[in-house]
Amino acid sequence: MAELSQSSGKRAAATAPAQQDRHAAAIAMYRKRNKFGLFFWIPLVWLIIVAIAAIGAPFWGLPPADEIDWVYLQSPPVEGHPLGTDVLGRDLLSRIIWGARVSLTVGFAAPFIGVGAGMILGMIAGYYRGWADEVIGIAIDSWLAIPGLVVLLLFAVVFGGSLFMVCFSLGLLFIPTAARITRAATLNYAGREFVLAARAMGASDFRILTKEVLPNIIWPLIAFILIDIPIAIVIEGALSFLGLSVKAPTPSWGGIIAEGREHLSVSPHISMYPTIVMFLTVLSFNLVGDAIRRRLADVREGAI
Amino acid sequence: MGEIILDVRNQRTAFATGRGMLQAVDGVSFTLERGKTLGVVGESGSGKSVLSRSIMRLLPGTSMTGPGSQILLNGKDLTAMTENQLRRMRGPEMAIVFQDPMTALNPTLSIGKQIMEVLMFHLKMSKRDARAKAVDLLKAVGLPQPDVRVDQYPHQLSGGMRQRVAIAIAIACEPDLLIADEPTTALDVTVQAEILDLLQRMVRERNMAMILITHDMGVVAGRCDDVAVMYAGKIVEKAPVRSLFSETRMPYTAALLSSIPRVTDPPHRKLDAIEGRPPDLINPPPGCPFAPRCRHAEDACNRAVPELTGTADHQWACIKPLNTEAAA
Amino acid sequence: MNYLIKRFQRLLIVLGVVTLITFLLVNVLPGDVAYEIAGMDSSEEEVQEIREELGLNRPVLIRYVEWVTGIFTGDWGTSYISDEDVWEAITDRFPVSFELMILAQILALLLAIPAGMISAFRPNGRGDRIIGTIAFASVSMPSFMTAILLIYFFSLHLGWLPATGYEPLSEGLWQNLRPMILPALSLALVEWTILMRTLRVEMIAVLQENYIALARAKGMSNLRILLVHALRPSSFSMITLLGLQVARLLGGTIIIEQIFGIPGVGRLLIHAVYTRDFIVIQGCVTFFALAFVTANFLVDIAYAWLDPRVRTRGAHG
Ligand SMILES: Nc1ncnc2c1ncn2[C@@H]1O[C@H](COP(=O)(O)OP(=O)(O)O)[C@@H](O)[C@H]1O
Ligand code: SF4
Ligand SMILES: [Mg+2]
Numbered sequence: 049m050a051e052l053s054q055s056s057g058k059r060a061a062a063t064a065p066a067q068q069d070r071h072a073a074a075i076a077m078y079r080k081r082n083k084f085g086l087f088f089w090i091p092l093v094w095l096i097i098v099a100i101a102a103i104g105a106p107f108w109g110l111p112p113a114d115e116i117d118w119v120y121l122q123s124p125p126v127e128g129h130p131l132g133t134d135v136l137g138r139d140l141l142s143r144i145i146w147g148a149r150v151s152l153t154v155g156f157a158a159p160f161i162g163v164g165a166g167m168i169l170g171m172i173a174g175y176y177r178g179w180a181d182e183v184i185g186i187a188i189d190s191w192l193a194i195p196g197l198v199v200l201l202l203f204a205v206v207f208g209g210s211l212f213m214v215c216f217s218l219g220l221l222f223i224p225t226a227a228r229i230t231r232a233a234t235l236n237y238a239g240r241e242f243v244l245a246a247r248a249m250g251a252s253d254f255r256i257l258t259k260e261v262l263p264n265i266i267w268p269l270i271a272f273i274l275i276d277i278p279i280a281i282v283i284e285g286a287l288s289f290l291g292l293s294v295k296a297p298t299p300s301w302g303g304i305i306a307e308g309r310e311h312l313s314v315s316p317h318i319s320m321y322p323t324i325v326m327f328l329t330v331l332s333f334n335l336v337g338d339a340i341r342r343r344l345a346d347v348r349e350g351a352i
Numbered sequence: 353m354g355e356i357i358l359d360v361r362n363q364r365t366a367f368a369t370g371r372g373m374l375q376a377v378d379g380v381s382f383t384l385e386r387g388k389t390l391g392v393v394g395e396s397g398s399g400k401s402v403l404s405r406s407i408m409r410l411l412p413g414t415s416m417t418g419p420g421s422q423i424l425l426n427g428k429d430l431t432a433m434t435e436n437q438l439r440r441m442r443g444p445e446m447a448i449v450f451q452d453p454m455t456a457l458n459p460t461l462s463i464g465k466q467i468m469e470v471l472m473f474h475l476k477m478s479k480r481d482a483r484a485k486a487v488d489l490l491k492a493v494g495l496p497q498p499d500v501r502v503d504q505y506p507h508q509l510s511g512g513m514r515q516r517v518a519i520a521i522a523i524a525c526e527p528d529l530l531i532a533d534e535p536t537t538a539l540d541v542t543v544q545a546e547i548l549d550l551l552q553r554m555v556r557e558r559n560m561a562m563i564l565i566t567h568d569m570g571v572v573a574g575r576c577d578d579v580a581v582m583y584a585g586k587i588v589e590k591a592p593v594r595s596l597f598s599e600t601r602m603p604y605t606a607a608l609l610s611s612i613p614r615v616t617d618p619p620h621r622k623l624d625a626i627e628g629r630p631p632d633l634i635n636p637p638p639g640c641p642f643a644p645r646c647r648h649a650e651d652a653c654n655r656a657v658p659e660l661t662g663t664a665d666h667q668w669a670c671i672k673p674l675n676t677e678a679a680a
Numbered sequence: 681m682n683y684l685i686k687r688f689q690r691l692l693i694v695l696g697v698v699t700l701i702t703f704l705l706v707n708v709l710p711g712d713v714a715y716e717i718a719g720m721d722s723s724e725e726e727v728q729e730i731r732e733e734l735g736l737n738r739p740v741l742i743r744y745v746e747w748v749t750g751i752f753t754g755d756w757g758t759s760y761i762s763d764e765d766v767w768e769a770i771t772d773r774f775p776v777s778f779e780l781m782i783l784a785q786i787l788a789l790l791l792a793i794p795a796g797m798i799s800a801f802r803p804n805g806r807g808d809r810i811i812g813t814i815a816f817a818s819v820s821m822p823s824f825m826t827a828i829l830l831i832y833f834f835s836l837h838l839g840w841l842p843a844t845g846y847e848p849l850s851e852g853l854w855q856n857l858r859p860m861i862l863p864a865l866s867l868a869l870v871e872w873t874i875l876m877r878t879l880r881v882e883m884i885a886v887l888q889e890n891y892i893a894l895a896r897a898k899g900m901s902n903l904r905i906l907l908v909h910a911l912r913p914s915s916f917s918m919i920t921l922l923g924l925q926v927a928r929l930l931g932g933t934i935i936i937e938q939i940f941g942i943p944g945v946g947r948l949l950i951h952a953v954y955t956r957d958f959i960v961i962q963g964c965v966t967f968f969a970l971a972f973v974t975a976n977f978l979v980d981i982a983y984a985w986l987d988p989r990v991r992t993r994g995a996h997g
Contacts, residue, residue, distance in 0.1 A: 071372030201949065202961070285824070286824055330822075443899040457891055
């Protein structure tokens with residue numbers, strides 16, 4: 049904050065300290081919200097813990113996620129099973145950690161696939177206009193007219209539940225909005241002088257799109273990916289809850305919650321632990337994403 | 353001396369911004385008597401609107417009022433009042449007409465409703481009485497077919513008619529103080545005079561006090577008793593309208609006066625005829641704020657901000673006032 | 681008028697594309713319904729026979745055209761598995777889903793409107809921050825998780841409300857509403873946040889308007905300004921969203937109906953998915969698309985009510 053008032057030139061340096069303080073206080077009052085606070089750091093730490101746990105899953109000496117412990121069936125936390133076991137006596141902690149691999153993979157892959165594809169479509173529509181624009185517009189409207197979960201159900205039925213297909217079909221859901229954002233931004237930039245100038249210099253369309261247009265629309269799209277990560281995790285959770293995500297016995301958070309649902313009154317821990325973990329993870333992604341987005345907005349306004 | 357309605361003492365209003373503290377109104381003082389009209393003139397950005405909103409206490413959350421500021425309306429200090437006390441003042445004791453009638457009326461409420469709610473809240477009128485009074489008010493401000501118009505929505509009215517409605521709302525509870533913030537700036541030249549005449553008539557009939565804000569010296573000439581000239585948040589010259597024109601002291605006032613449009617000018621000529629721009633209000637210069645643009649400036653002008661001096665009647669903030677020996 | 685016609689054309693095209701894609705996805709890919717019906721260890725001849733019987737050997741486009749024509753004439757086909765008429769199966773169950781959606785939307789609005797107004801009144805103030813934090817927690821809690829928690833506390837723990845089941849309206853209003861409360865709440869506790877944020881953003885802008893300053897200058901109370909002066913002009917985006925949200929809600933009802941055992945279209949669809957009853961899947965998707973399109977038309981009409989500029993346009997050119 050201190051650099052800010054100095055950057056406004058010699059005069060600021062010349063004013064009395066009291067005046068400086070007043071300015072600093074006013075600036076702080078004007079934008080008190082965009083610092084990285086506890087609501088950024090605590091969730092970030094949680095996400096790092098979850099990520100490390102998931103990536104290193106084979107190395108933690110956990111019992112295999114599908115190993116049945118006949119001694120402890122449907123058991124609350126006991127020694128050897130810090131979070132207890134499920135109906136089949138499988139270690140819940142191990143299942144949750146292995147499930148995190150699915151959630152995180154989908155959470156990152158789907159938005160990248162969707163936003164990437166949406167970006168390409170949006171640039172084509174916004175840059176070439178005409179019938180390409182019209183066709184893409186109709187495709188997007190049609191896409192939006194089917195509830196996302198229904199699209200996924202259709203894909204699950206038709207293509208079956210491999211991790212790749214889940215990422216791919218979930219990615220499709222993110223295309224429309226990304227394409228719309230990109231199209232609007234491309235329309236906006238494609239008419240600007242620097243693009244016209246590049247075109248007059250004989251630059252190819254591809255070059256113009258990647259060198260002139262892309263750098264200007266990349267920030268909103270990155271912000272958009274940040275929003276989409278927790279959404280992807282939630283939808284994967286819903287799919288696996290319905291048993292339509294990756295095939296059993298691969299554990300996934302939604303699947304574990306669904307398995308515990310039948311035994312909610314006797315062994316609530318089976319559903320509750322994955323619910324808590326998933327909630328904290330999604331919440332953390334939301335909080336971290338929001339903090340970064342605000343910060344990005346500040347940077348782009350040239351405020352920092 | 354008549355009854356003093358409004359007594360503004362050392363009003364200071366600042367805003368928190370991304371670059372620091374913006375001092376929009378900087379130590380303004382004046383009094384206003386019943387039945388009188390004070391003209392406030394100044395370029396755009398000189399703090400006129402902020403001053404009017406400071407008096408109405410309608411400032412946004414990023415604003416700060418100076419510790420020594422006081423605004424006495426009918427002897428009661430507005431700066432010390434709670435929001436609830438202020439609400440009871442707004443309408444029956446003070447009212448405001450905004451610059452742009454296109455945006456000052458709620459597009460989703462009929463104009464009748466917008467008048468009636470003031471009457472029903474402040475004067476505790478029944479719905480039926482309020483409606484009858486609303487029609488009367490619309491008639492008083494010269495709106496044709498008031499009993500039809502009362503049920504119409506703002507978008508169905510022309511700009512001039514909307515401003516009449518805004519005036520009807522302002523005078524509904526017979527306030528003691530009426531603030532008109534550039535009431536004609538957004539209007540067609542042809543209706544400007546009509547609206548100003550209407551305001552003047554309303555003030556006279558109801559014996560109110562009025563602050564007429566404008567950036568147009570021409571508007572002030574025939575319609576005000578006193579005139580305060582504002583620059584960079586300060587009053588830089590204040591005088592009865594006649595003296596201001598005949599014995600101008602401040603070079604800034606002189607510049608404003610020379611920019612009054614003349615009959616020979618092409619229509620819609622802009623008034624920003626003074627060269628240069630007003631100073632940065634976040635980091636103001638140490639001396640006279642007008643110095644960078646002033647033709648009479650000398651070194652002394654840059655040393656300290658000139659204080660308001662002169663007689664009780666005619667005051668100015670200039671170390672080298674025009675039309676005096678000091679200027680010679 | 682021109683605009684409405686253009687929109688209508690576009691919507692028809694959209695419906696065409698939706699039905700076509702659905703049909704192709706379901707019919708062109710391997711593993712068609714004949715295998716499902718014939719069972720795991722049936723011979724190729726048996727499968728062929730079933731194909732013949734169902735007319736699955738004819739070109740895809742012809743079958744598509746037949747099916748689409750059927751849709752317009754009320755013949756949506758017959759389930760291969762249950763022999764139920766698809767149109768009847770959907771329309772029998774739709775009122776249940778519809779009730780669930782409406783209840784969810786009402787609850788969501790009841791939460792979103794006051795919360796959005798409080799947030800917009802002092803952006804970044806204490807109320808705004810508290811509501812914003814709750815909203816973050818709320819969106820981070822997908823409806824199936826909320827449903828599990830609600831069942832655990834209100835059904836199993838406190839025993840106030842049933843965990844599953846459905847009672848028709850003929851059993852009495854309360855009998856009908858009681859088992860709907862938790863399902864509707866599960867949906868609403870996610871949806872309200874989106875409505876709230878939209879309302880908040882638009883209302884913050886509206887509260888900067890001159891006519892709000894004038895309302896304050898008239899001495900109107902903050903509550904009255906928010907409710908009478910600001911709410912209406914602030915709700916346009918939110919109303920649009922109500923229409924767009926129909927798609928999300930339809931998706932939400934699928935999972936919620938499954939959890940709470942509510943016999944709606946969502947449950948029909950899930951069942952069809954589990955049994956690979958393709959003609960029912962096709963029908964449900966088409967129906968959802970239709971519902972979505974209709975909802976968005978209704979939104980256009982709601983605009984007219986909200987904005988007198990639209991309402992009186994007819995009389996004034
Ligand atoms: N809400 C606000 N926040 C920050 N600065 C403001 C705000 N309102 C007005 N200002 C600043 O205060 C100064 C005076 O503005 P204003 O009173 O509107 O001028 P006028 O009405 O004389 O044209 C201007 O520099 C303007 O930018
Ligand atoms: S004080 Fe100096 S600079 Fe300022 S108006 Fe007077 S003569 Fe001009
Ligand atoms: Mg102004």
